[in-house]
Amino acid sequence: MAINALKIAKFCKPFRIVLGLALVGYAIYSGNNWFYLGLLPLIAGLVGFCPACLATGQCTATGKAK
DSSP states (O other): OOHHHHHHHHHHHHHHHHHHHHHHHHHHHHOOOGGGGGGHHHHHHHOOOOOOHHHHSTTTTEEEOO
């Protein structure tokens, strides 16, 4: 069964934004600087580009597989 890349694309962008906001919020709350790495998924979600697309060879942001 093939994974529908378009459905993943609709889910991925908002998930990255929420995850990034949650991690940065926890970084501010706890004072643990490691959680500022949440900026990476936040920026990836806002821009619409994911570095994992380059690593895996699939692009879920556009809904297409290479």
